[in-house]
Amino acid sequence: EAQVTQNPRYLITVTGKKLTVTCSQNMNHEYMSWYRQDPGLGLRQIYYSMNVEVTDKGDVPEGYKVSRKEKRNFPLILESPSPNQTSLYFCASSSLDSTSGNTIYFGEGSWLTVV
């Protein structure tokens, strides 16, 4: 079954305590990305990756880091979380093959609260 798996699904943490949200996909997709969802703002892209060792900033990258050491994994790192990073985070992946129909697969989301 095609899946994008995120962990943890729910997390409450304190300001400044480094955390990592993992993301893994089993579809051999080249393209992976992270979004955050905030009320009234929809989903905004944080970072994306076109393939292993290739990452780039999205629309709201400040305060986040990512890495792409393996094709299937794309962790999101918050080095020093702040309360304004309290949000719902989604990982997504898709194939760069045009015959795939451009479908983007999303994980189930990670609710992060920074106090």
Add this chain to the structure above:
Amino acid sequence: AQSVTQLGSHVSVSEGALVLLRCNYSSSVPPYLFWYVQYPNQGLQLLLKYTSAATLVKGINGFEAEFKKSETSFHLTKPSAHMSDAAEYFCAVRTGTASKLTFGTGTRLQVTL
């Protein structure tokens, strides 16, 4: 640059009434267009997508959307609303396999008895 505008952050309809959620896009190249639904406390589910084939796209749960290039619109409709349709709906645009998905700000659909 690509962008999406969803008119109306909240839409309320009676059960059995027509659902119409509006989406307009901006894109310098032919777009791929999507509608996603998010039920309370859940993730995103793809309702339907337009990928330059038929302009009228049918999706799951009785929803459909029509791509109108002249109006740069991709409105979502359903002939008869059901209570289970209450959710938040997002329109999104992508201009190629190597580009990001840009979302609208979402429309929350309320269905009343």
